[in-house]
Amino acid sequence: MKDLRTSLKLTFAALVACLLTTGLLYSVFDGNEWFARSAGAVVLVAGIGALCRATLLIPALLVPLIQAAAVLVYVSPTYASDDANSGWLPGRAALDTLRDRLDAGFTEIDTVTPPLTPSEQVTLVVVVGVALMAILVDLLAAGLRQTALAGLPLLVLYVVPAAVLPNGMDGALFLLPAGGYLLLLITDSRERLLRWGVAVSGRGGEARTTRSAGELGQMTRRIGVTVLSMSIVIPALAPRLSDGAFGAGGIGNDPDGGGTISTLNPLVSMRRDLVRPQDLDLMTVRTNSLDAGELYLRAVTLDTFDGEEWRAGRREVRRFDANLPDPKAGLSDTVPNVPVETSVQVLGNLQSDYVPMPFPATRLEIEGGWRVDPLTNNVVSHNGPEQITGMTYSVDSVDLDPRPTDVTAALSIDPYLAPYLELPEDLPQRVKDLAERVTKGTDTILARAIALQQWFRDPDEFAYDLRQRPGTGKDAILAFLEDRRGYCEQFASTMAVMARHLKIPARVNVGFTPGSPNPDGTRTVSAHDAHAWPELWMPGVGWTRFEPTPGSAASNPDVPNWLSPKPPDGQTGGNEGENETEATPSPEPPTGATAPPDPATVNPGLEGVLPLPAEDTCLPPKYVDAKTDECRDPLDPWYQRWWKAGATGGLLLLLLLVPPLARVAVRRRRWALVGTPGAAGATGPAAEWTWVELRDSAIDLGYIWPEARTPRQTSAELAGDGKLGPNSSDALAMITQFVERVRYAPGDAVSPGRDQLRGAVDEVRRDLGNTAGRKRRIQALLWPRSLGTLLGRVAMQTRTKSVAARQSVLRTLRLRRA
Missing domain, CATH: 3.10.620.30 (C8orf32 fold)
Structure with missing residues (x-):
């Protein structure tokens, strides 16, 4: 029983450690759904592990396989419900779908720089990864009792955000996994300390079998100091992939007026550049643009205004192979555009996390580690601001030559805008x-x-x-x-x-x-x-x-040529040789109940509304099936998709509870019958029901109970080989004597009373269970063997009665015919 309690304690400590370590991923992922699903997987792993170890029916090294299978069933309703059997049971098709989604998730992780909002595929990768960590921690800590090694999977999960975050991770966050690991070590060490044999006190050599609170506290403090010291050292040693991309952001200069431009807040750094007493050459630009005087070099886009400042919003940047995402979103085919090639040589005075380049750019050839934000086409360094210093890169872009008439009068505000x-x-x-x-x-x-x-x-x-x-x-x-x-x-x-x-x-x-x-x-x-x-x-x-x-x-x-104000006296403005003026507004859509506005446009009178998607689009909450490329209706929330699995799991749990509950019901029924008057008076049923309950208790624990033996012979067998202690031996002797008197000298038998008999059976069962071991005790609780014997007797009695009834009916029919 002590081993079972220790195992449960370590399982709980491992559960807490895994949840705390999983919380580190909040520095990498936005939202809460990924954590809820991961926490569910951790709890499932811990529960399966505790159940398997409690029954001792499965070797410790096989428990992870069962846990992995349970995790597979756990993720199937959420990520492969369309291909799973009955919507939740994984089959070949579901396994293929899960594998494809895992591949897609790994590909997305490989091309996106955190922090990011995880997609379904990325969330699946996170859930599976966290579940794998939980399985390893549970095996090492609770299964093999190697809690020191259990810290390795926790450390692996810690290193992931520490390595991939552009600015690394705050060392204080290491206290989360360190706290969980500390709980594991304290739980295991305390149990081991309490089992280190008999401690001898300093006074007279008097032995004692328990450790003092002072010793336990000293042990806890030593472990705590060690782990917290690790929380200071390990973050300093953890690898980092860069010194920051979005963390600082922008272009700036050394506040001391030196010759190096460093990266700080974009707008603050820009002002320092402007007010510096001595100007510094930063770049040499060569371009074939016919209008090089309008070739602005855009570095960073500030797209979020919160009332306090303009800043770059959270970006999900991706790797690119020279070709940039299409920068001409919203550009009409009627707008003239000319390809432009530009070469930029960065001098030694510039350091920047961002690549200054013309807009709109279509291709960038540059050496080193860089990422692109698809929403703004900002290209950022993945290896720090020094990477760009002294570098030469080439940019392909387009020179746009729009006219005022190219600007349509209506504006459609879609989710992108x-x-x-x-x-x-x-x-x-x-x-x-x-x-x-x-x-x-x-x-x-x-x-x-x-x-x-x-x-x-x-x-x-x-x-x-x-x-x-x-x-x-x-x-x-x-x-x-x-x-x-x-x-x-x-x-x-x-x-x-x-x-x-x-x-x-x-x-x-x-x-x-x-x-x-x-x-x-x-x-x-x-x-x-x-x-x-x-x-x-x-x-x-x-x-x-x-x-x-x-x-x-x-x-x-300077103002772009085509945006210059309209000259007076009806002269042309904007592009040379063009006589177009400002775009003539198209007729506004009619209003009123009989003529609702066109959902695909917005009134140019500033009444912005979200347009309805066209029939051939697949916008959220719809999604594109990765296997068929078909647009599907949105899935129900993941927790709603679990109802089948939850109902099935609940039914299985109820089925597992049937045997122990039936055994409890039988026991209560028997004790309720003790003392009921019978053929032999009040003592007869009491003795027999007590003896039957003692027999079934022994059978549940795996002991053999030959029916041919006398009560005294059975009692001697149960008490032999030191199976029973003094109290339970006396209790068994009292029950045996009572049964023998009822059977062989009923006139002299006196019932000890129901409570005394019940207490005596419980005392004997307790010692028999201790002798049988934990495995037999758990089996007796979850799958009592006596139920099979009881059902066999009931079936035999039913068959005997049915045969007797059939023979009686036949005899009656023969008599009537005669």
């Missing part, structure tokens, strides 16, 4: 009022954007001033609108916020203006060319650079 309209609820009303006043009278999205741009560039309204305090939050924007003085940080961030209020998707870019031309046809980009500008989404053109910063800035920013 929706985040670029988000604003804090407490945006100052002053900002909203100014945005609406400046754009009053405009009737197209392009007209509103140009109106904002020209308002900021109007020298009678705003002045360029580097002395303005930095900041992009709502308070800084409000102060900028009051003072009307600032630099590109304020101009870009404020225009982007106003554009979002006007239902124009917007974001902020940080990078460099084209720099200064050289006699050899190249251009030199310096620290003073650092710049920030807004990008607004124009229907038919896609992401478009606007330039609200006045041209008096040191970086010499």
Whole structure:
């Protein structure tokens, strides 16, 4: 029994250690569903392990196989329900599906840099990985009693986030697995200490069999100090793949004015570049673009505004093989575009996590470890900001030559664009009022954007001033609108916020203006060319650079040719040789109950709505079947898909409980009959039911009970070889004498009473169980053998009675015929 308690304690400690270590993955994955599913797998593994070890029917090394099978059944309803038998039982098809989804998950993990929101495939990989860790920890700690080695699977799971996170992992998080490991060691060491034989006290050599609280406390403190010391050393030794990609982000310079540009906050670093007394050459650019003066080099995109600042949102970057994700989203086929090749030589003064390059870029050839964000096409270093220093890379991009008529009048806000309209609820009303006043009278999205741009560039309204305090939050924007003085940080961030209020998707870019031309046809980009500008989404053109910063800035920013304001007197503007003016707004869709708006468009009057997907699209919550490429309806939540498995598991549990519950019912029924008057008075049934319960208790524990022996012979067999202690021997003698008197001298028999008889049987059963061992005790509890004997007797009695009844009926029929 002590071994069973120790095993259960270690199983629980292993369970807690695995859950704490799994919590480390919150630094890698967003959401909670992956943790809930992983925790379910850990609990399942612990439960199966405890059950197998409690029964002792299975060797310790086979328990992991049963646990693995249970995990397979656990994941099938969630990840392979369409191919599983009855929706939950894994078969060949389900195994193939699980294998395919695991392969897809590993591929996605191999191409995405954390932190990320895990897909179903990635979640499956996490659940299986955590379950494997739990199986190993359970085997080592509770199965083989090697708790020191059980820390290795925990350490492996810790090293995973520590190695893959761009900035490594906070060493304080190591306290989670360290705490779980500490619990394992303390639990095991305490049990071992209590079993280290007889301890001799210092006074008179008096023996004692238990350890003092002081010894246990000293042991616990030693283990705690050791493990917590490891929590300081191991994080320092854990490998890291880089010094950070998104963690710092941006382009900056050494605050001491030295010759090295370092990576800090993009906007803060940009200002340091602009105000540095001595300019530094950073890059030499060679391009075949016919309009190199508009070849801005975009480095990082700030797409999230939370009211406090503009910042880069959480990215899920991926590896790429020179070809970049299609950057021309939203671009109409009618917009002229010319391929451009650009070569950039980075000088020794620049360090950056991001690759400055033209937009839209289609291909990047660069050496080293780099990742791309598919949403923004920002390319980031996976090996730290020093990787780009002294490097030469080539970029293929396109020069767009749109016209105002290429901008469609209607804007469709799909799930991709929706985040670029988000604003804090407490945006100052002053900002909203100014945005609406400046754009009053405009009737197209392009007209509103140009109106904002020209308002900021109007020298009678705003002045360029580097002395303005930095900041992009709502308070800084409000102060900028009051003072009307600032630099590109304020101009870009404020225009982007106003554009979002006007239902124009917007974001902020940080990078460099084209720099200064050289006699050899190249251009030199310096620290003073650092710049920030807004990008607004124009229907038919896609992401478009606007330039609200006045041209008096040191970086010499200029408005794109086609976005110049319309010249007076009906002259043409924008592209040379073109007479097109601003896009004429298309008729607005009718309103009213009889004519609902077209779900695929949005009223250009700024009433943004989400469009209904076309019939041939497969947008969430629908999903594409990886095996058939068909669009399927969304699956029920994973916990709803478990109802069949849960119902089946509950039924199996009930079936397993039938034998022990039946045994309990039989025992209670027998004791209820003790004392009932019978043929031999009150003592007859009491003696026989007591003897039957003692017999079945012995049979349950695996003892042989020959029916031909007398009570005294049976008693001698049970008490032989030291099976019983003094108390239980006396109890057995009392029961035997009582049964013998009832059977052989009923007139002299006196019943000891039901409680005394029941206590005597319990006393004998307890010692018989201790002698038989834990395995027999568990078997007696879960699968009592006496039920089989009882059912056999009932069947025999039923058969005897049926035969007797049949013979009686036959005799009656013969008599009637006679």
